[in-house]
Amino acid sequence: MLVGPIEVADELIGALDPAQRARVTVRPVRTAVGMADHPTAARGESTVRTAVQAVHDGLADAVVSAGSTGATVTAAALGLGRWTGIRRPALAATLPAVEGPVVLLDVGGTLEPGPATLARHALLGAAYASVAHAVTAPRVGLLSVGHETGKGDRLRRAAAPALTAAPLPCDGRYVGLVEGYDISLGARADVVVTDGFTGNVLLKAIEGAYAMAGGPPSRGGAPRAAALLGVGGTVVVCHGAAGSEDVASGIALAAHLWRRDAAGTVRALLADIPPDPAPDRHDTEVAP
Amino acid sequence: MLVGPIEVADELIGALDPAQRARVTVRPVRTAVGMADHPTAARGESTVRTAVQAVHDGLADAVVSAGSTGATVTAAALGLGRWTGIRRPALAATLPAVEGPVVLLDVGGTLEPGPATLARHALLGAAYASVAHAVTAPRVGLLSVGHETGKGDRLRRAAAPALTAAPLPCDGRYVGLVEGYDISLGARADVVVTDGFTGNVLLKAIEGAYAMAGGPPSRGGAPRAAALLGVGGTVVVCHGAAGSEDVASGIALAAHLWRRDAAGTVRALLADIPPDPAPDRHDTEVAP
Numbered sequence: 076m077l078v079g080p081i082e083v084a085d086e087l088i089g090a091l092d093p094a095q096r097a098r099v100t101v102r103p104v105r106t107a108v109g110m111a112d113h114p115t116a117a118r119g120e121s122t123v124r125t126a127v128q129a130v131h132d133g134l135a136d137a138v139v140s141a142g143s144t145g146a147t148v149t150a151a152a153l154g155l156g157r158w159t160g161i162r163r164p165a166l167a168a169t170l171p172a173v174e175g176p177v178v179l180l181d182v183g184g185t186l187e188p189g190p191a192t193l194a195r196h197a198l199l200g201a202a203y204a205s206v207a208h209a210v211t212a213p214r215v216g217l218l219s220v221g222h223e224t225g226k227g228d229r230l231r232r233a234a235a236p237a238l239t240a241a242p243l244p245c246d247g248r249y250v251g252l253v254e255g256y257d258i259s260l261g262a263r264a265d266v267v268v269t270d271g272f273t274g275n276v277l278l279k280a281i282e283g284a285y286a287m288a289g290g291p292p293s294r295g296g297a298p299r300a301a302a303l304l305g306v307g308g309t310v311v312v313c314h315g316a317a318g319s320e321d322v323a324s325g326i327a328l329a330a331h332l333w334r335r336d337a338a339g340t341v342r343a344l345l346a347d348i349p350p351d352p353a354p355d356r357h358d359t360e361v362a363p
Numbered sequence: 364m365l366v367g368p369i370e371v372a373d374e375l376i377g378a379l380d381p382a383q384r385a386r387v388t389v390r391p392v393r394t395a396v397g398m399a400d401h402p403t404a405a406r407g408e409s410t411v412r413t414a415v416q417a418v419h420d421g422l423a424d425a426v427v428s429a430g431s432t433g434a435t436v437t438a439a440a441l442g443l444g445r446w447t448g449i450r451r452p453a454l455a456a457t458l459p460a461v462e463g464p465v466v467l468l469d470v471g472g473t474l475e476p477g478p479a480t481l482a483r484h485a486l487l488g489a490a491y492a493s494v495a496h497a498v499t500a501p502r503v504g505l506l507s508v509g510h511e512t513g514k515g516d517r518l519r520r521a522a523a524p525a526l527t528a529a530p531l532p533c534d535g536r537y538v539g540l541v542e543g544y545d546i547s548l549g550a551r552a553d554v555v556v557t558d559g560f561t562g563n564v565l566l567k568a569i570e571g572a573y574a575m576a577g578g579p580p581s582r583g584g585a586p587r588a589a590a591l592l593g594v595g596g597t598v599v600v601c602h603g604a605a606g607s608e609d610v611a612s613g614i615a616l617a618a619h620l621w622r623r624d625a626a627g628t629v630r631a632l633l634a635d636i637p638p639d640p641a642p643d644r645h646d647t648e649v650a651p
Contacts, residue, residue, distance in 0.1 A: 110509060110511050111511035111512065111513065111514075144508075172575070173574075173575060183508055186508065186515070186516040187516045187517060218564055219560075219564070220432075220471055220474065220559075220560060220563040220564065221398060221603065223398050223399035224399065225399065227474070227560070228474040228475045228560045229475060231560075254564065254567050255563070255564040255565065255566065255567025255568035255569075255570070255571060256567045256568070256570055256571035256574070257571070258568050258571060259568065259571030259572045259574060259575040260571055260574065260575070269564075271508075272507075272508060272515070272516045272519075272561070273560070273561050273564060275508040275543070276506055276507070276508065276542065276543040276557075276561060276565060277543065277564060277565055277568050278543065279542050279543025279544045280543035280544070280546050280547065280565050280568060280569055280572075281543075281568055281569065281571075281572045282543070282544055283543060283544035283545070283546060283547030283548050283569075284547050284568075284569045284572035284573055284576070284585075285572055285576055286461075286544070286547060286548065287460070287461060287547040287548070288572070288573055288576035288577075288578075288584075289576075290576075296576075297572075315509065
């Protein structure tokens with residue numbers, strides 16, 4: 076289902092093999108939330124809000140958006156609801172590291188989490204690695220400037236005890252602080268937890284490095300899409316500069332997650348986790 | 364000059380061609396600040412403090428350290444003094460981007476800068492790009508999650524106006540927000556300003572990506588050493604996992620900077636800049 080201005084949809088459908096055209100339906104919506112708009116613009120009638128509503132109403136199985144991340148997170152949280160115990164959704168990107176996939180989160184869902192939110196994201200990441208990528212007993216690390224205990228800024232020093240105490244699902248275990256290399260190498264952790272600001276710039280820097288190196292490595296480069304965890308449905312975000320292959324990759328990820336019922340399974344794995352006794356109050360939800 | 368335990372120095376000298384041995388002198392010091400120690404340990408008698416003192420006393424021209432970054436910053440600030448108007452030193456790393464070198468700072472000198480410190484680091488970066496890499500009229504960008512005005516967390520939103528108003532030396536100009544890719548591609552900016560936490564994990568992630576891609580690109584990969592700006596002497600930091608080629612690269616960088624009198628020239632370029640009317644009071648100086 077294409078959700079957007081009718082003339083854009085017509086152009087896309089016109090470019091299809093005629094035999095494929097019947098597979099595509101259109102929901103005409105004129106208003107889109109621009110990349111420079113405040114994410115709360117997604118509360119009103121907009122392409123992303125309509126796409127989310129289609130999932131809510133059972134007309135679509137998943138949303139794939141290459142628009143403003145903040146607007147997608149806002150629309151998804153409003154339209155599909157947030158899971159109990161997860162106040163801040165996280166965007167999870169999977170990188171093909173040397174020693175297996177590494178789930179990096181958050182890559183832009185919550186730009187300024189507090190320590191309790193980072194600990195909740197550790198739970199999400201462990202469950203997602205297990206459900207989406209069949210990682211057994213995921214090792215969860217907290218990204219910092221060194222792996223020695225105590226390294227990092229105030230947020231990391233406050234978050235480390237919270238992650239140590241976090242009841243990780245799927246036999247996950249907290250392995251302590253990890254560094255930038257560990258995201259690409261995967262030797263220390265299967266899940267790397269960081270704030271959405273750092274994760275977002277990191278992911279794009281890795282993408283830039285692969286472009287600089289003459290293309291991604293043969294086993295796959297930077298991920299082209301990320302899964303939004305913590306909302307009641309399958310939502311995939313591609314970045315704003317996504318090309319056709321990126322969007323195709325996002326659609327494939329959405330289909331993969333939906334077929335495994337990743338959102339429902341991750342949610343069920345966290346259902347038994349007690350609510351956070353001291354949630355962060357002042358972390359910002361999304362980028363403006 | 365080797366500064367450290369005598370038996371380690373002996374081993375290094377023993378491995379040299381006998382004709383080269385006379386070039387190396389030794390300052391025996393037993394106590395080193397460990398990677399897990401608090402940086403303030405560098406205030407006492409230690410290898411890094413002694414190495415800095417040798418520069419202060421004119422016995423050496425530069426310090427190269429692959430030890431704790433925080434300890435090196437602390438020792439350098441204490442032993443060589445900080446420049447007037449620069450309360451927080453910055454570590455600057457130069458990456459060989461597609462369109463020319465990109466100076467990324469801070470990569471670990473000041474983990475939690477406030478907006479005024481980021482603006483000061485923009486001045487340092489512009490002057491350094493000009494002096495060390497002959498970049499004319501450097502374009503200075505602030506790293507964020509999108510290039511549209513207003514994107515980012517609270518720190519970035521507060522820093523953008525400060526960078527807009529910053530009196531950049533060397534005909535530098537502020538070009539606004541840049542993203543992770545811009546560090547490797549260099550299309551938007553010659554100098555990328557960020558906090559020391561983000562810069563540090565970013566640099567190591569880029570290094571990891573090159574390792575993953577089967578080695579760095581032909582025009583050079585991630586930098587192996589970074590220059591400490593804002594202290595009264597030439598100080599180069601290699602990372603803690605540095606191998607022999609990394610240390611050699613650090614020594615070569617120190618020699619390059621010393622021959623150009625980069626520290627003195629950058630300092631002189633900033634001498635006419637008025638002191639910051641509202642410096643940050645609560646940013647942390649170095650990693651613990």
